[in-house]
Amino acid sequence: MTTVRTLIAVVYVRKWKVCQMDVKNAFLNGDLHEEAPRAWFEKFLKRDLAHRDLAHRFAMKDLGLLRYFLGIEVAQSHKGHLLSQTKYISNLFQRARLSDNRTVDTPLETNVRYSPSDGVPLADPSLYRTIVGSLVYLTVTRPDIAHAVHVVSQFITAPTSINWGAVIRILRYLRGTPFQNLLFPSTSSLELRAYSDADWDSDRNDRKSTTGFCVFLGDSLISWRSKKQDVVSRSSTEAEYRTIAVTTCEIVWLRWILADMGVTISQPTPLHCDNKSAMQIAKNSVFHDRKKHIEIDCHFTHHHLQLGTISLPYVPLTLQIADIFTKALSVSRFRFLCDKLSMLIAIALCV
Incomplete structure (x- = not known):
């Protein structure tokens, strides 16, 4: 979905129209001697799009301007285009059998730590898994719940009553914010910028840290992540540096995707x-004992810093947008950072 969001951001800035086509049996048209998706894509590219030859070659239907796709609603306002999943959220309440109308201000309670041993194991975990899976898909347009969903996803194997309570809190937060939309401003620039943060030793069960990052194309949020790190970091600097390396990978990939879309970025992407301390490690080409356990990350990040792919400007913690992807926050802090994510409260168009 990151590629789709990137494409949408580029399309709207360039004032292109986004239309939707329903191809009924693309894979059945003609003999494909290679892997089906790739062969179909190559066959698709060979058609003359300017003369609408596709309708003669494939069984397809023109659905007009893009308004609804796979549970994602697309609407237009005076500020730009909006992506939301309002109808999807409404259906989610029904699947979760959430009958009350209570709401909360944040998706996670501040300073709460969850453990596999807390609470009573659920007799039937199928509903928990279904709802969490649905919440994962909802993060396509709701970055504000990304960290909370990351937390409850860790207990998918053996959820307990405490874990289910955390899921219910996320749903009650959504109950109070059903019209929260992801905004793609039509006046945005096409320059990348990224924010990288880590919460060291955040999981008291395995002592692993949490990585959080977000990437903007101009004012449009196109990529984000909240994820537990694979290994235990021995210091906050090490945890932060691992996150910088992961974010650098995302930037390299996005710059490649944008170049493929005809958007060339000549300046380093600010990360x-x-x-x-982590920034100094990236800038220092001498690798000593302090760095040897993260040597690959050091070489990778330092390489792209020297190459001019990224730059590493310092941002104070108060303005660190990626903080929302690493931990549960107070109401005031959470709302402040939500405003920085290019999210807009508006009534979306529902099908």
């Missing part, structure tokens, strides 16, 4: 970090 905002609030850990000065």
Whole structure:
């Protein structure tokens, strides 16, 4: 979905129209001697799009301007285009059998730590798994719940009553914010900028840290992540540096995707970090004992810093947008960062 969001952001800035086509049996038209998706794509590219030859070659239907796709609603306002899943959220309440109308201000309670041993194991975990899976898909347009969904996803194997309570809290937050939309401003620029943050030793069960990052194309949020790190970091600097390396990978990939769309970025992409020690490691080409356990990440990040793919400007913690993807926050802090994510409260168009 990151590619789709990137494409949409580029299309709207360039004032192109986004239309929707329903191809009924693309894979059955003609003999394909290679892997089906790739062969179909190559066959698709060979058709003359300017003369609408596709309708003669494939069984397809023109659905007009894009308004609804796979549960995602697309609407237009005076500020730009909006992506939301309002109808999807409404159906989610029904699947979860959430009958009350209570709401909360944040998707996670502040300072709460969850453990596999907390609470009573659910007799039938199927509903928990269904709802969490649906919440994962909802994060396509709701970055504000990304960290909360990351937390409850860790207990998918053996959920307990405490874990289910955390899921219900996310749903009650959604109950109070059903019209929260992801905004793609039509006046945005086409320059990348990223924010990288880590919460060291955040999981008291395995002592692993949490990685959080977000990437903007101009004012449009196109990529984000909240994920537990694969290994235990021995310091906050190490945790932050691992996150910088992961974010650098995302930037390299996005720059490649944008180039493929005809958007060339000649300047280094700013990767905002609030850990000065991690920034110094990236800029230092001498690798000593302090760095040897993260040597590959060091070489990779330093290479792209020297190459001019990224720059590492310092950002104070108060303005670190990626903070929302690493931990549960107070109401005031959470709302402040939500405003920075290019999200807009508006009534979306539902099918």
